[in-house]
Amino acid sequence: MQLCLILEYCKNGDLRKIITDLQKLPIEERINRVWDIFAQITLALDFLHSNQVVHRDIKPENIFLMEDGTIRLGDFGLAKELTEKYYATIAGTKFYLAAEVWLQNRMTYMSDMFAFGVVLFELLTGQHPFQASNEQAEIDKIKKGQHSNLPDWVPQEMRIPIISMLSSV
Numbered sequence: 001m002q003l004c005l006i007l008e009y010c011k012n013g014d015l016r017k018i019i020t021d022l023q024k025l026p027i028e029e030r031i032n033r034v035w036d037i038f039a040q041i042t043l044a045l046d047f048l049h050s051n052q053v054v055h056r057d058i059k060p061e062n063i064f065l066m067e068d069g070t071i072r073l074g075d076f077g078l079a080k081e082l083t084e085k086y087y088a089t090i091a092g093t094k095f096y097l098a099a100e101v102w103l104q105n106r107m108t109y110m111s112d113m114f115a116f117g118v119v120l121f122e123l124l125t126g127q128h129p130f131q132a133s134n135e136q137a138e139i140d141k142i143k144k145g146q147h148s149n150l151p152d153w154v155p156q157e158m159r160i161p162i163i164s165m166l167s168s169v
Contacts, residue, residue, distance in 0.1 A: 010064035010072055015119065019060060023126040027153050034123045035158065037063075037071060041116055044073040049109045058115035060122060117165025121147070124154055129166055 012018075015037070022030050041063065048055055055062075055073065064072040121129040129147035132138040141147070147166045150159050 008066070008072060010074075011067045012065035014065065015060035015063045015071075015123065018065065019122055019126055022123055030124065031153075031155065031158070034120065036069065037123060038120060038158070040071045041073065041119070044071070045112055045116060048073075049112070054109055055112050058112050058119060060119055063119065113165045117162050120158075120162050121150065121166065124158075124162075125151065 022033060025033065041058075045055070045058075058073075062074050064074050066072060118129055121127075125148075127148070128138070130138050130141040131148065132141050145167055147163075150162065154162075
């Protein structure tokens with residue numbers, strides 16, 4: 001028996017690649033692009049979570065761009081099925097781990113949502129919402145929920161869910 005994997009080629013790379021490019025766009029166009037990405041990732045996470053799967057490594061490098069502008073959520077190497085209220089094993093990229101992961105050593109669906117909020121903040125501003133002078137200071141800011149403010153030009157309809165995602169403490 002031979003194993004054959006068929007994978008989609010994401011010609012446009014990942015979201016990390018376009019974060020800088022988005023910052024060069026006029027604000028209205030940037031907001032529209034982020035809304036589109038926001039909707040697509042929401043649908044992907046809704047599908048995972050409704051099937052009791054937590055991704056555990058949502059970050060720009062794991063969200064891929066197709067030529068037609070659609071996205072693909074990738075790298076399911078750390079994904080786990082949640083059969084209990086939470087999955088006890090911690091995994092993921094440290095600057096995308098929610099406060100409850102650091103404080104309570106647990107990952108839930110909300111851990112994915114926190115990381116999603118970080119990604120959206122980065123897409124809009126080009127910066128991590130918990131940016132600090134060093135790694136430990138950044139982790140401390142995450143633990144305390146001390147994120148930077150979104151710019152005033154971010155519409156309330158976008159601002160409210162992002163702040164909610166980042167405020168998982």
